[in-house]
Amino acid sequence: MKTFYKKFSEKFIEGLLLLSSTITTLTVLLIVVFLFKEGLGVFNQKPVEEGFVIALNKQNPVNKLSSAQLKNIFDQNITNWIEVGGKKDSIILFRMEDITNYYSEEQIGEQYENLPQCISKVVDSLPNIIAFFSTKYLDKNFQGKQLDIDKISFKEFFSGKEWFPTAQPSAQLGVLPLILGTLWVSLGAILLALPLGLAAAIYMSEIANENVRKIMKPLIELLAGIPSVVYGFFGLVIIVPLIQKTFDLPVGETGLAGSIVLGIMALPTIITISEDAMRNTPRAMKEASLALGASKWQTIYKVVVPYSISGITAGAILGIGRAIGETMAVLMVTGNAAVIPHTILEPVRTIPATIAAELGEASNGGLHYKALFALGCILFIITLIINLTVEYISNRKKYNNR
Amino acid sequence: MYKIESKNVDFFYGPSQALKNINLAIKPNTVTALIGPSGCGKSTYLRLFNRMNDLIDNTKIAGQVIIDGDDIYAKGVNVDSLRKKVGMVFQKPNPFPKTIFENVAYGLRVNGITDKKFIEERVEETIKQVVLWDEVKDKLKKSAFELSGGQQQRLCIARALAIQPSIILMDEPTSALDPISTSKVEELIYELKTKYTIVIVTHNMQQAGRVSDTTAFFYMGELIEYDTTKTIFTNPKVERTQNYITGRFG
Numbered sequence: 058m059k060t061f062y063k064k065f066s067e068k069f070i071e072g073l074l075l076l077s078s079t080i081t082t083l084t085v086l087l088i089v090v091f092l093f094k095e096g097l098g099v100f101n102q103k104p105v106e107e108g109f110v111i112a113l114n115k116q117n118p119v120n121k122l123s124s125a126q127l128k129n130i131f132d133q134n135i136t137n138w139i140e141v142g143g144k145k146d147s148i149i150l151f152r153m154e155d156i157t158n159y160y161s162e163e164q165i166g167e168q169y170e171n172l173p174q175c176i177s178k179v180v181d182s183l184p185n186i187i188a189f190f191s192t193k194y195l196d197k198n199f200q201g202k203q204l205d206i207d208k209i210s211f212k213e214f215f216s217g218k219e220w221f222p223t224a225q226p227s228a229q230l231g232v233l234p235l236i237l238g239t240l241w242v243s244l245g246a247i248l249l250a251l252p253l254g255l256a257a258a259i260y261m262s263e264i265a266n267e268n269v270r271k272i273m274k275p276l277i278e279l280l281a282g283i284p285s286v287v288y289g290f291f292g293l294v295i296i297v298p299l300i301q302k303t304f305d306l307p308v309g310e311t312g313l314a315g316s317i318v319l320g321i322m323a324l325p326t327i328i329t330i331s332e333d334a335m336r337n338t339p340r341a342m343k344e345a346s347l348a349l350g351a352s353k354w355q356t357i358y359k360v361v362v363p364y365s366i367s368g369i370t371a372g373a374i375l376g377i378g379r380a381i382g383e384t385m386a387v388l389m390v391t392g393n394a395a396v397i398p399h400t401i402l403e404p405v406r407t408i409p410a411t412i413a414a415e416l417g418e419a420s421n422g423g424l425h426y427k428a429l430f431a432l433g434c435i436l437f438i439i440t441l442i443i444n445l446t447v448e449y450i451s452n453r454k455k456y457n458n459r
Numbered sequence: 460m461y462k463i464e465s466k467n468v469d470f471f472y473g474p475s476q477a478l479k480n481i482n483l484a485i486k487p488n489t490v491t492a493l494i495g496p497s498g499c500g501k502s503t504y505l506r507l508f509n510r511m512n513d514l515i516d517n518t519k520i521a522g523q524v525i526i527d528g529d530d531i532y533a534k535g536v537n538v539d540s541l542r543k544k545v546g547m548v549f550q551k552p553n554p555f556p557k558t559i560f561e562n563v564a565y566g567l568r569v570n571g572i573t574d575k576k577f578i579e580e581r582v583e584e585t586i587k588q589v590v591l592w593d594e595v596k597d598k599l600k601k602s603a604f605e606l607s608g609g610q611q612q613r614l615c616i617a618r619a620l621a622i623q624p625s626i627i628l629m630d631e632p633t634s635a636l637d638p639i640s641t642s643k644v645e646e647l648i649y650e651l652k653t654k655y656t657i658v659i660v661t662h663n664m665q666q667a668g669r670v671s672d673t674t675a676f677f678y679m680g681e682l683i684e685y686d687t688t689k690t691i692f693t694n695p696k697v698e699r700t701q702n703y704i705t706g707r708f709g
């Protein structure tokens with residue numbers, strides 16, 4: 058009886074463990090699949106929102122316009138058809154509300170019952186017109202030609218320099234400024250955090266006595282536990298005004314502010330991991346160096362740092378990893394302008410900040426929503442690469458230590 | 460004139476005393492063996508000569524350690540230069556994770572020597588001195604970890620010799636080696652005697668008998684007996700020495 062219970066409970070626990078690991082694995086897989094399914098969906102969409110039409114006069118030789126061209130036309134940056142491959146004529150813009158310039162309210166009708174015909178006539182009568190209106194008002198015998206609009210292409214998505222996902226008539230989904238913004242801010246963060254973190258790690262592992270270390274280490278680990286909003290708040294209240302004053306800028310919310318805040322956030326990771334690596338340097342190795350008359354500093358940079366270089370690299374990369382994925386603090390201090398930054402003293406916007414800021418206003422399943430998921434995919438791939446790099450480096454370390 | 464002298468040396472790890480009133484004098488160009496049961500303070504004593512114990516927190520020394528006439532624990536002594544003069548070989552081979560060449564060149568480089576030709580010559584010369592040259596001359600650019608344990612230990616001796624110290628401290632240098640490597644190292648010690656003063660800690664009585672001129676027997680932090688090796692092994696004055704040595708031989 059006893060053995061039966063034992064066997065039964067063993068089997069039961071085994072089953073539970075199997076179940077929970079299966080569930081975890083499946084959940085992770087599901088999330089990834091969902092992310093990519095939604096994200097890749099963006100390439101199945103047209104930049105012009107569903108339910109809207111862009112129409113030209115039948116005589117207009119132009120048959121295709123890119124998303125960027127559309128935006129520039131409606132922003133009046135492009136004012137002549139010749140610039141987009143048509144005849145040399147000025148472009149006439151037509152939005153739905155412009156109908157009142159052509160027809161009186163009576164003619165349109167109280168319930169807009171004549172609006173489709175009116176639009177059709179306007180488009181037909183003006184050879185240089187470009188009209189943007191709802192499909193609801195598309196006349197059955199529409200006299201213009203509807204513009205063929207391409208789906209969003211990979212190339213457009215990754216090389217586009219503008220991110221205006223809600224622009225009318227055509228959304229601009231260039232992720233380049235966001236990717237660059239993310240990389241800039243992270244690079245700046247690591248440039249600030251690496252020397253500082255390395256110095257602190259060297260101090261803690263090689264110089265500080267045991268008592269100082271016993272105080273410092275938990276403090277630094279505590280730094281890792283502070284919620285990121287708090288860092289963001291600190292950045293907003295202290296660093297942003299400081300930057301604004303020091304560099305005499307109109308606004309202090311800049312890439313630099315983001316880099317500083319992220320740098321501080323990456324410090325604990327860098328310090329703890331590289332300090333552990335340095336402390337793992339065999340005592341015998343350090344003693345051998347000192348016994349040869351090397352000074353403490355020579356021993357540190359000729360023996361300790363080279364010996365623990367893979368740990369230090371891993372710490373730095375994990376630090377960057379944290380910086381790249383960080384959302385809240387960055388959102389609060391970088392100014393969030395979706396333009397390609399030229400200096401660190403300009404506002405920038407990162408991928409995670411974009412997702413956090415915009416997901417609320419993106420309609421479920423729409424273009425904007427899918428574009429944000431695509432951003433999520435990009436972020437996922439970046440962090441995956443980072444994790445694989447760390448994996449690779451720490452494996453190499455195992456091999457070297459034998 | 461003695462090379463090394465210690466006068467009334469006490470040593471403490473925190474509250475516990477590891478060495479009690481050690482008086483001992485070592486002549487130049489001799490090999491001195493430190494023997495005694497485990498934990499009796501041999502390593503602690505050896506590491507006083509190049510101030511290696513300074514690295515351990517909460518330690519304290521009293522008395523004097525005099526090398527070449529100077530108290531090495533006096534104020535203002537440059538420890539780095541002391542360690543250039545007093546080389547050390549450790550129990551386990553501990554090469555740096557660098558090439559064979561760079562291991563031997565390390566001591567030269569940290570002492571500010573940059574002349575490439577000089578370094579190359581000195582490295583070759585010292586590797587030949589430890590009779591390792593034929594075994595490694597084709598793989599100087601390979602990692603030192605690719606050598607066998609015995610080869611690594613001879614490399615570590617070469618590393619210590621490269622900066623031309625006048626004293627070499629060895630803490631059980633052959634305890635991790637096979638018999639053939641051990642006898643190679645012993646031969647080496649015998650030859651090095653002409654140029655260096657050597658202090659060696661060993662648990663191997665045959666080894667002490669083979670390589671040393673004088674022997675010091677330690678017991679629980681005290682120096683029990685110090686005499687020529689011949690006397691210690693054949694005619695010790697203290698019974699405890701006798702017991703230890705016969706015990707170890709038997």
Ligand SMILES: Nc1ncnc2c1ncn2[C@@H]1O[C@H](COP(=O)(O)OP(=O)(O)OP(=O)(O)O)[C@@H](O)[C@H]1O
Pocket residue numbers: 472477495496497498499500501502503504515
């Ligand atoms: N770092 C240390 N901190 C505190 N006590 C130590 C330390 N190193 C050694 N001791 C103590 O000092 C005493 C002498 O140790 P030591 O290493 O000198 O002995 P040993 O004679 O070399 O022994 P073995 O033959 O085992 O190497 C021992 O009681 C040991 O516990």
Ligand SMILES: [Mg+2]
Pocket residue numbers: 501502503630660
């Ligand atoms: Mg010892």
